Amino acid sequence: MAAVSLRRVLLAALVVVGAAFGLLKAEAGERTPVPQPVKPAAAEKCVADTQFMRRNHMKMLLHQRDETVHEGIRTKQFSLANCVSCHAVKGADGKPVAYSDPKHFCRTCHSYAAVRVDCFECHASRPEEKAKAANASDSSHDPALSALSAHVAEMKK
């Protein structure tokens, strides 16, 4: 009928498309429990304390990422591979679980916070067999920490 405004028709179409999108994307199942990420046994802290890491790990990864890819700077302390290696969570078969497993260290919090992790679209989400021997890096580097804090503080400016 001509009286129905085009806008309304379009709006309805949008809602339908939106709902279909939601259905496709929504994960079936129960509520996500409050995360209890497992701390690596090897060290109390690797880069910085838990509170700091919770808030800033993404900034460090972002910073390191460009230096590694474009300039070939490959220090281990802030490398994603090192994070994945230390924080590996073992599954029922005794092998580290991949990001597709809800028990994966990163996933426990990210599912809860509903923040998408893009890293593992490309990066390995678990250490390689041979890389497993690579242990945690030195537990606390004070110069690194202070430099990092300076860097983060500067970013906040």
Add this chain to the structure above:
Amino acid sequence: MSDGGNDMIAPDRRALLKSAVGLATTTIAPGVTLYAFGVTQAGAKPADQPVTSAKRWGLLIDINKCPPGCDKCVTACSEENGWKSSGHPETDAQWIRKVTLRDPRTGAKREAPAMCQHCASPPCVDVCPTGASFKRADGIVLVDKHICIGCRYCMMACPYKARSFVHEEHDDQKVEAPRGKGTVESCTFCVSRVDAGRIPACVEACAAKAGAAMTFGDLNDPASDVSKALAAGASAQIRADLGLDPGVRYRNL
């Protein structure tokens, strides 16, 4: 980037020792590094130092030493970087491949490995809208998959058909070779190995299991194996007419 960018990264001595395959390094002055003993002439740079244009990595492939039917370089690359057949030959990635060349007049056949030629003036870098396709200071051409939007314009631009688009999801990546659906990839000269002072997997495999047809090294260093080999005789660039100055050269093509 802050000026203090470098000093935030503390040298991780232990990791360095591991990654460089027992290579001991001593920095005697900024930018000058002594190598006490090493596996290759490639030489490891300290892990916390950026690459510079002092080096330009290159590769010479002697086709006479490249036996027909041999694909040791291809399997080594696939193994090292985690790309493999998924049964879809038209969409599967191939970072390196053996190309069979047949002279239409004589019917004479030979084979040559083809991969990213790591051009000094790479067309893929020119056309990339976001700068994801880039050339490192040391001449290695890479895709920064963090900012690749998957437009595939670089694949249209590459004269060597060196690039592949990742058409499917993967969750079995190698730690040192991130690759993911929706982004473009190609030969990296095994960049993390090179940064650790090692040679690319294909070169290593060719030397160990095949005809040692490949010589890798620093084109800027006249004393490097690759420079000496290049100086010793004629070599060719593929599509030299395009003037791209590829880092990969062929002999007896």
Add this chain to the structure above:
Amino acid sequence: MAKVKFQTLDETSASFWALVGLHVLLVALGLGAALYMEEHGHIVTGMNNQIVWGLPHVFAVFLIVSASGALNVASVSSVFNRLAYKPYARLSGILAIALLAGGLAVLVLDLGRPERLIVAILKHNFKSIFAWNIYLYTGFMAIVAAYLFAMMDRRASQNATLGKSIGWLAFAWRLILTTGTGSIFGFLIARELYDSAIMAPLFISASFLYGLAFTVLVLIMMSSETRAELMTEEMIGKFRGLLAIFALATLFLTIVQHVTRLYSTAHMDAEMFILRDGGIYTLMFWGGQILLGTLLPLGLLAARGFDGGRRGLTLTSILFLAGGVAQMYVIIIGGQAFPLKIFPGYEVSSSFADGAIGRYIPTLPEALLGISGISIAMLLTAVALRLLPFLPQAAPEKA
């Protein structure tokens, strides 16, 4: 000349709503297809490592090229002072914006990582013609929007200098924009069927043709919708003449494009691939682009046939547009199907399809995504026509 009055599209027929419904459905299917492609990766399309750009790009480039051409009528009226075209200037502007939006939507939704569009907006490599195009496209939208404002706002439209200068700016911009679009292919030194400066003028000429064909089709449809003849006999004659000129210009540049390559021994095989040996591409070229898309509609225009030319003009415009899609298919996909000569002088073969003709069979999702671009453009136009007075009232009498 009497002052032109404009109207919104108020009274609409059932067939109009049926058409709107069809376009809504096609857009929904296109968006669904894009989601499906993003979820599964491009493995669900016919695109591969040989044919990296497929049907979505054919439609996207076709729409983007049409968009700049749709602005023709407005440019003719304000830049070249042809008052007879003035009643259609607003429609031509809004159609240009809508077509560009449709084309860009398809282009973006086909990306491997469409959610990273923000990266494309924030990070630029200025040596890339693609990066330049991002500015050209967004700039075009802004300039044409300003142009429309200058035409439609009560006070701004009094200011002749303003209208004229924005008109000039829009005209220059659209020429640069299409130069940029053609150069996406023209700058590709690697592929012998692209690498040519003629791509820019060829695309500009094609844009005149497609854009006008779109404008004429919308005008004819709106004439039946408003139950008033929006075009006088005189205007129909002018549009017929312009379509013929643009089609002949495009044909001329196409001939130069192919004959130049044919003359070079090095490129003869590539050229013969399109002209003789290319299977579907040869068929698309001779049957689609040349016969159905150029010669037949030119013949129809010359014949001055049925129905005072209106039905003939509808058919002619549809044929020109179909020919345009065929032309884009031959250029974009045919250009990739012919193998790269990595080792000139040798017959080559490999596991990576070296030396082999690229195989491309489009799948349903990518076809739906491509077609949805046209529907997005048409829906946007319909919404605009309902909301604001873009359409002229009745046929403006002869001056």
